[in-house]
Amino acid sequence: MDHRRVAATPSRLALAAGFSMLLLAGCDGAPPPAAPEARPVRVVTVEQRPTGEVIALSGTVQAETQVNLAFRIDGRVVERAVNVGDRVVADQLIARLDRENEENGVRAARAAVVAAQSALVEARNNYGRQRDLLRSGFTTRVRYDEATRTLRTAESQADSMQAQLSNAQLRLGYTELRADAPGIITARGVEPGEVVQAGRMVVQIARQEGRDAVFDVPAQIKNLAPAEPRIEVSLTMEPAVVAQGRVREVAPQADAVTGTFQVRVGLIDPPPAMRLGSTVTGRLWVHGGPGIEVPATALTRGEREPAVWIVDAATQTVSLRPVEVVRFDPGRVLIGQGLTTGDIVVTAGVQALRPGQKVRLLGATP
Incomplete structure (x- = not known):
């Protein structure tokens, strides 16, 4: 094949140059890029x-007043008439001790009273005779004074025996432990058959005088609280059950283990659903600057x-x-x-x- 080189003529060069100038002219007239849109x-x-801020703390419902009932004397428990959870009324029997010793004490005291009364009657009669004889001059002043002393001693002895009888009767009454106010039994401390000392807790009663919500409050929160805060208390499991409360008691000393202060909030007209032992949430609004x-x-x-x-x-x-x-x-x-x-x-x-x-x-x- 015959290959021939094509020579660049002046006319062709001029044409290419003109075409390039047209392209450059077109580039100079392009619009600038658009500005980014505002976000x-x-x-x-x-x-x-x-x-x-609202501070929320968890606590429990407790009785405003809880008392430990105990016997005033030693003895063996022969009966406990209540259990934990029972409702009791005033003067209801709680427990009973063996009465034999106290009954014997009452009988002995009654016998002593009878003997003292007999001695008192004899002393009074002797005093009356000595007084009449002294007026008539047929007795001496010494015998009259002796009869007077004997009468005073007999009177004192009779009073003493009567007091001992009262004490013996009281001890007999102490063999029965009764509720002093209505409430609910929350704990028991003895079982029938046990020998107990005076003052040992037999049962614990939560009185029906009121309800408290009890919280363990850290020191920093206690210091932030206003002077007379009003607390909103609700059941943790049922937040719709709500009661208002006021701080009734703040422990003066922190707990040695947790470092928190126990705060008792008295509930105002608590709903029946807030039973003893229920878990509650207390909310307090703390104002800041x-x-x-x-x-x-x-x-x-x-x-x-x-x-x-x-x-x-x-x-x-x-x-x-x-x-x-x-x-x-x-x-x-x-x-x-x-x-x-x-x-x-x-x-x-x-x-x-x-x-x-x-x-x-x-x-x-x-």
């Missing part, structure tokens, strides 16, 4: 206002520190500002430093922003 964000204008709160969604991180995005109202751009977080919960964040009243804070879309970015406020006039 829509939700914002809030912050202001200082009084702050506070003035501060700035923002939604938790506004919080982000800049240079390993908490920060929020601030909108410049004039330029509609954002900048990252570090803040000090005082308190954080799932819904709100309390800011200590970094924000002032009137700052516009981005609350939604914070993860997609960059410093100096244009934004469009949702709901605002464009």
Whole structure:
């Protein structure tokens, strides 16, 4: 095959040059690239206002008054008439001791009283005779004085024996333990057949005078509480069952193990569902000083520190500002430093922003 080289003529070069100039002219007239669109964000204008928080603690319902019933004398328990959970009324029999010794004591005291009364009658008769004889001059003053002393001794002896009989009868009565007020048995300390000492707890009674919600409160929370706080108490398992309460008693000394203070909250007209031993939740509103709160969604991180995005109202751009977080919960964040009243804070879309970015406020006039 015959290969021939095509020579570049001047006319062809001129044509190529003109075509290149046309292309360059077309490039010079292209429109500039469009500016990036402003990102829509939700914002809030912050202001200082009084702050506070709700503190919730768990506790139990207890009787306002709990008493330990015990025998006043020693003895062997022959009967316990109640068990834990029983309701009792005033003067109801709780337990009984063996009565034999006390019954013997009563019989002996009665015999002593009879003997003392007989001696007293004889002394009175002798005194009367000596008095009449002294008036008639048929006895001496010495015998009269002796009859007087004998009468006084007999009277004292009769009083003493009567007092011993009363004590013996009281001891006999002490062999029966009875409730002094209506209530519920919450604990028992002895069983029939046991020999008990005076003062040992036989049963514990929760009186029906009132109900307390008892909480173990840390020291820092106790110090934050107002002077006369009002507590809202609800059943943990049934939050709809609610009662109001007032602090009735605060332990003066912390528990040696937990370091908490026991606080008793008197319940005002508690519902029947708040039974003894029920687990309850107490809520207390603790007021704080003035501060700035923002939604938790506004919080982000800049240079390993908490920060929020601030909108410049004039330029509609954002900048990252570090803040000090005082308190954080799932819904709100309390800011200590970094924000002032009137700052516009981005609350939604914070993860997609960059410093100096244009934004469009949702709901605002464009």
